[in-house]
Amino acid sequence: MSKTLVAYFSASGTTERAARELAKAAGADLYAIRPAVPYTKADLNWMDKKSRSTLEMNDKQSRPALADRDANIEAYDTVLLGFPIWWYTVPRIVNSFLESYDFSGKKIVLFATSGGSGLSGSAAALKGSVAANTKLIEGGMLNGGQTAAGLKAWVEKVL
Numbered sequence: 001m002s003k004t005l006v007a008y009f010s011a012s013g014t015t016e017r018a019a020r021e022l023a024k025a026a027g028a029d030l031y032a033i034r035p036a037v038p039y040t041k042a043d044l045n046w047m048d049k050k051s052r053s054t055l056e057m058n059d060k061q062s063r064p065a066l067a068d069r070d071a072n073i074e075a076y077d078t079v080l081l082g083f084p085i086w087w088y089t090v091p092r093i094v095n096s097f098l099e100s101y102d103f104s105g106k107k108i109v110l111f112a113t114s115g116g117s118g119l120s121g122s123a124a125a126l127k128g129s130v131a132a133n134t135k136l137i138e139g140g141m142l143n144g145g146q147t148a149a150g151l152k153a154w155v156e157k158v159l
Helices: 014-026 052-058 092-099 122-129 148-158
Strands: 004-008 029-032 078-084 107-113 135-141
Touching: 004 014, 014 029, 014 078, 014 107, 014 148, 052 092, 092 122, 107 122, 122 135, 135 148
Parallel strands: 004 029, 004 078, 078 107, 107 135
Antiparallel strands: none
């Protein structure tokens, strides 16, 4: 039987709520991807061209530091990886997370939350951050309102 981890980055709590519900539905362990320096409200101001998140997202090489590296990835076959969509794509801290572990031979299913953007292109944006034999799959948007049964069906479909 394969072992599943739900790993997520959440700056405002929205993705965290989705990840917690998903972990329950999947019977999976839960891991929070946390930045070494937590994001403040000012850091997340997308209208400010000098805000931390704007500067990170404008630099494709940006890799924000992680608070820790204790996810024990080797114990899992599948990772359900969640994040909010920032500037129509994956936050750079997700690249930091992926580049900090060996995902060789593992399956990573992406899920995201967003007020208006979709997940399309996220797997391509992350491809360079994992080993070539890592299977990256765009799972879908989990913006809330899913029932436990609906999440369970989603998990069965993507696993």
